[in-house]
Amino acid sequence: MEEDVEDVVAIKEGDPREHLNLVFIGHVDAGKSTLSGSILYILDYVDKRTIERYEKEAKERNRESWFLAFIMDTNEEERAKGKTVEVGKAHFETEAKRYTILDAPGHKNYVPNMIMGASQADVGVLVISARKGEFETGFDRGGQTREHAMLAKTLGVSYLVVVVNKMDDPTVNWSKERFDECVKKLRPFLKGCGYTIKTEVKFIPVSGLVGSNVKDEVDSSICSWWKNSWESGENNTSAPTLLSLFDSLEISGRNATAPLRIPILDRYTDRGTIAMGKVESGVIRPGMKVTLMPTRAEYKVDAVWANEDPVAAARPGENVLIKLAGAGTEDVRKGFVMCTSPACRSVAKIICEIYVVEMPENTRIMTAGFQAMFHAHCCEEECTILKIFETTNKGKTLKGARFAGVNMTAVCMIELAQTVPVETYDDYPFLGRFTLRSEGKTIAIGKIQKLPPKKS
Numbered sequence: 001m002e003e004d005v006e007d008v009v010a011i012k013e014g015d016p017r018e019h020l021n022l023v024f025i026g027h028v029d030a031g032k033s034t035l036s037g038s039i040l041y042i043l044d045y046v047d048k049r050t051i052e053r054y055e056k057e058a059k060e061r062n063r064e065s066w067f068l069a070f071i072m073d074t075n076e077e078e079r080a081k082g083k084t085v086e087v088g089k090a091h092f093e094t095e096a097k098r099y100t101i102l103d104a105p106g107h108k109n110y111v112p113n114m115i116m117g118a119s120q121a122d123v124g125v126l127v128i129s130a131r132k133g134e135f136e137t138g139f140d141r142g143g144q145t146r147e148h149a150m151l152a153k154t155l156g157v158s159y160l161v162v163v164v165n166k167m168d169d170p171t172v173n174w175s176k177e178r179f180d181e182c183v184k185k186l187r188p189f190l191k192g193c194g195y196t197i198k199t200e201v202k203f204i205p206v207s208g209l210v211g212s213n214v215k216d217e218v219d220s221s222i223c224s225w226w227k228n229s230w231e232s233g234e235n236n237t238s239a240p241t242l243l244s245l246f247d248s249l250e251i252s253g254r255n256a257t258a259p260l261r262i263p264i265l266d267r268y269t270d271r272g273t274i275a276m277g278k279v280e281s282g283v284i285r286p287g288m289k290v291t292l293m294p295t296r297a298e299y300k301v302d303a304v305w306a307n308e309d310p311v312a313a314a315r316p317g318e319n320v321l322i323k324l325a326g327a328g329t330e331d332v333r334k335g336f337v338m339c340t341s342p343a344c345r346s347v348a349k350i351i352c353e354i355y356v357v358e359m360p361e362n363t364r365i366m367t368a369g370f371q372a373m374f375h376a377h378c379c380e381e382e383c384t385i386l387k388i389f390e391t392t393n394k395g396k397t398l399k400g401a402r403f404a405g406v407n408m409t410a411v412c413m414i415e416l417a418q419t420v421p422v423e424t425y426d427d428y429p430f431l432g433r434f435t436l437r438s439e440g441k442t443i444a445i446g447k448i449q450k451l452p453p454k455k456s
Helices: 002-010 032-042 048-060 076-081 108-118 134-139 144-154 176-192 226-231 242-248
Strands: 018-025 088-093 097-103 123-129 159-165 201-205 261-269 273-278 289-293 297-306 319-325 337-339 345-356 371-376 379-393 396-399 409-422 433-438 441-450
Touching: 018 032, 032 088, 032 097, 032 123, 097 242, 123 134, 123 144, 159 176, 159 242, 176 201, 201 242, 371 409, 371 441
Parallel strands: 018 097, 018 123, 123 159, 159 201
Antiparallel strands: 088 097, 261 273, 261 337, 273 319, 289 297, 289 337, 297 319, 345 409, 345 441, 371 379, 371 433, 379 396, 379 409, 433 441
């Protein structure tokens, strides 16, 4: 064990290149896994023999176009059905930055898995299909394009890169008209989700299957309009390809001098308890003392790994594994938050502002007593709306309102079944955002405004 610590001390503070988590989201069959696999293949992270094996397997399943998706979809169920279930994870780097791909499931049954993926992300990559009929299916009511875009905003992605995929499809043929039609329909919806279109949303056409506009720009003989489009900054995109666009993104709000905050995504045992999470603020180093909320238990950090390499320190944005001295697996749970002093709050009641997106089938309005699942960072908890203080509908505010309906904003008090580690949105945005879900739907998105006074 002593050798391990010495090895870590000898290691530098980690790679100086910025690290970004990219969550690939969107409707089922939009091509998320194929695009993720395409990036890894183009950048030589997958060897040719492996690809040939995947091509053969896809052909045997009569699904020849799925071979790139097999890079990310590794289990039998995912390959047989062509549906991502778990959040696939992969790493790649360019000269400018390091990236982790989080390939989220598109199917509505797996939205909780998608939330877990998006809660770690800095950049949302919303993949939509330009193929005739497929964009409409994903975007219309019941399609996952809407819910995923909204969840990504709530979960704190800094940018949304809208990838209009399958541009090489015979029904599209790199048509500017089809690209513009998709963009035109998405803009007002994304604005309604809370995105500032000019600064936070980028649009780019690609073909994930053949790799056009991923690393190398699409040939002008196939697509004559794209060069003029990106050079003029149309669609807020001033980079020719998807990878150059990722490299151009500047992530703000990462504070290495703030108190440490790492929401725990999971944990496992390997000669001790290892916690997994993303550093949201502060810096973590071996030898430090940390507090786990909500239990307030204190532990010493034995070792830290970033992307599976031991490091002497990990900064905000890094995905880390942390070995805690003396902790058992029952002491570390998904949804806990690792902190340095002052530790984050752990509360059973919050006052918050929510925007009601949708309601369950048999419930038209939200009143006191309404129950749902509360999702914040990596934690899930049952909750009840105790009281609605006011609602805003089309710019008109009603104090003392009794109920809230779809497309209304409400200020309310929520009670949680057990205490959860959170902060106000103003102090720590990544610990102050949440979603409410019920009956398989996202009902509301919210921000925590106030926490109960601290007990003296």
